[in-house]
Amino acid sequence: MRKRLIVSAAAGALALLLTVPASAAPYTPGTPGIGDAYYPNAGNGGYDVSHYDIRLKYQPATDELEGTATILATATQDLSRFDLDFVLGVKEVLVNGRTATFAATGESELEITPARPLAKGSPVTVVVRYAGKPGEVERGGYSAWLRTADGGVAANEPEGSAWWYPSNDHPTDKATFDVSVLVPDGTQAISNGILTGQSSRAGWTRYNWRQTKPQATYLATLAIGKFDIRTDTTPGGLPVVTAYSKDLGDNDGAARASVERTGELVDWLSGYFGEYPFASVGGYVPEVPTGYALETQTQIFYSPAQFSRGANTSVVVHELAHQWYGDSVSVQRWSDIWLNEGFARYAQWLWSEHENEGTAQELADYVYASYPAGHAFWTVKPGDPGADHQFAGAVYDRGAVAIQALRNTVGDEAFFRILKGWPAERKYGNATIQQFQAFAERVSGKPLGALFETWLFTAAKPAADSAGVPATSAAPAGATGLAPSAESGRPEPKSWKRIQETNAVHEHEQGRAQGHAHGRAR
Ligand code: TRP
Numbered sequence: 001m002r003k004r005l006i007v008s009a010a011a012g013a014l015a016l017l018l019t020v021p022a023s024a025a026p027y028t029p030g031t032p033g034i035g036d037a038y039y040p041n042a043g044n045g046g047y048d049v050s051h052y053d054i055r056l057k058y059q060p061a062t063d064e065l066e067g068t069a070t071i072l073a074t075a076t077q078d079l080s081r082f083d084l085d086f087v088l089g090v091k092e093v094l095v096n097g098r099t100a101t102f103a104a105t106g107e108s109e110l111e112i113t114p115a116r117p118l119a120k121g122s123p124v125t126v127v128v129r130y131a132g133k134p135g136e137v138e139r140g141g142y143s144a145w146l147r148t149a150d151g152g153v154a155a156n157e158p159e160g161s162a163w164w165y166p167s168n169d170h171p172t173d174k175a176t177f178d179v180s181v182l183v184p185d186g187t188q189a190i191s192n193g194i195l196t197g198q199s200s201r202a203g204w205t206r207y208n209w210r211q212t213k214p215q216a217t218y219l220a221t222l223a224i225g226k227f228d229i230r231t232d233t234t235p236g237g238l239p240v241v242t243a244y245s246k247d248l249g250d251n252d253g254a255a256r257a258s259v260e261r262t263g264e265l266v267d268w269l270s271g272y273f274g275e276y277p278f279a280s281v282g283g284y285v286p287e288v289p290t291g292y293a294l295e296t297q298t299q300i301f302y303s304p305a306q307f308s309r310g311a312n313t314s315v316v317v318h319e320l321a322h323q324w325y326g327d328s329v330s331v332q333r334w335s336d337i338w339l340n341e342g343f344a345r346y347a348q349w350l351w352s353e354h355e356n357e358g359t360a361q362e363l364a365d366y367v368y369a370s371y372p373a374g375h376a377f378w379t380v381k382p383g384d385p386g387a388d389h390q391f392a393g394a395v396y397d398r399g400a401v402a403i404q405a406l407r408n409t410v411g412d413e414a415f416f417r418i419l420k421g422w423p424a425e426r427k428y429g430n431a432t433i434q435q436f437q438a439f440a441e442r443v444s445g446k447p448l449g450a451l452f453e454t455w456l457f458t459a460a461k462p463a464a465d466s467a468g469v470p471a472t473s474a475a476p477a478g479a480t481g482l483a484p485s486a487e488s489g490r491p492e493p494k495s496w497k498r499i500q501e502t503n504a505v506h507e508h509e510q511g512r513a514q515g516h517a518h519g520r521a522r
């Protein structure tokens with residue numbers, strides 16, 4: 001997102017006339033990917049989006065989605081052509097008000113050739129009219145659109161946007177969003193931010209949602225179905241929006257007993273991470289068969305399965321932690337995923353400590369002692385896990401041990417300054433693990449190269465005497481098996497199983513969640 005200097009069409013046309021002399025260097029196509037090694041076709045080159053206006057109509061009975069997306073962008077090079085990431089059928093594309101030619105290319109690229117080339121620095125308005133049945137559009141045998149009995153849900157990482165709106169689908173191009181959805185009366189539509197309006201006419205109701213803070217494309221969500229939507233404000237004045245499918249059945253009470261604590265948990269997390277970065281907060285629980293949750297910005301997606309064994313504040317803490325670590329401060333490249341999952345997991349450890357269910361140190365010791373050297377767990381490098389292991393358990397658990405090792409190395413005082421300082425340092429931006437390390441070194445005054453190398457970038461179990469490992473943590477010789485167990489010789493912290501569920505439920509679905517579009521690198 002970049003501030004636009006000129007908005008009027010007349011000024012735009014003038015800028016174009018002035019900047020396209022006959023002798024200009026040739027205008028070239030924007031690249032079909034933004035340059036992320038894990039997902040070569042994710043995002044696109046040549047422009048920067050500032051705002052998405054997405055206007056939709058959805059019919060739950062047939063899964064028909066019709067849309068008009070208006071995208072405000074700025075060209076970052078002299079462009080003859082550019083791509084959007086999208087999988088639904090396109091009817092018409094306008095660029096700066098003129099009909100453009102377009103073609104679906106590759107797995108999920110919409111290639112757009114404007115009637116006139118676009119000069120570097122000039123504002124670009126793209127209108128895309130489309131329609132399709134998102135549940136039926138598959139890439140690599142997979143649709144990111146979750147159909148439910150009464151509608152559908154778009155909530156996926158790293159890529160799900162292409163099933164409901166065209167975008168520059170990479171976390172480095174953040175934008176504000178307006179999402180307006182027309183659904184049959186009696187059905188509700190949910191997206192990010194605040195519900196700014198709702199109106200009914202002739203059997204259809206329109207819901208208008210607005211996200212006023214920069215948002216990465218994968219953090220935009222859409223849910224349609226029969227929901228009980230509740231609005232409230234925290235004591236501090238932050239609007240809270242929560243929504244529950246009317247079909248939650250036995251999970252309804254536990255879901256509400258967890259998600260209704262959102263405001264309280266945001267306040268608790270603010271004590272560690274600093275001021276909450278967004279203008280609203282909340283979450284929704286649709287009746288989906290999946291087991292995972294996703295940190296969709298301000299409006300968190302939860303699966304009912306997370307609440308099938310009673311209230312689960314741990315998962316709420318995990319997803320809320322992402323609002324600072326992941327959503328406000330986002331990865332620069334998908335390989336930086338530890339900056340999201342390591343810290344969201346560590347927040348669960350702090351919550352466990354608060355609830356007297358095991359300290360962060362005990363949880364770190366338990367992870368360390370549970371997997372013997374040579375176990376596959378240690379072959380995943382949390383700092384660069386590869387696209388196939390982006391959400392492996394080690395990214396979360398070894399990733400959180402790495403954070404405990406950092407804490408043990410720099411001491412509590414510096415550690416908590418780092419934890420709170422980083423989201424302020426990089427608010428609404430992107431960052432790499434290397435930049436986090438430099439920040440932690442600056443705050444603590446300690447060189448941390450060896451610590452990061454050992455804990456994040458080495459495909460082996462760190463030695464018991466390596467930096468940050470508590471002396472008591474040596475693994476007992478006999479520890480074996482896939483899952484940590486009593487065999488590790490350490491008592492299992494009370495919170496352990498519940499915390500594992502936050503992503504373990506998701507892990508067996510991971511192939512499905514990731515084995516699709518955008519040409520995943522192997
Ligand atoms: N970021 C999610 C979490 O840990 C996990 C996740 C990864 C996910 N890929 C997903 C969730 C796809 C839903 C869909 O909270």
Ligand code: ZN
Nearest residue numbers: 318340341344
């Ligand atoms: Zn997470």
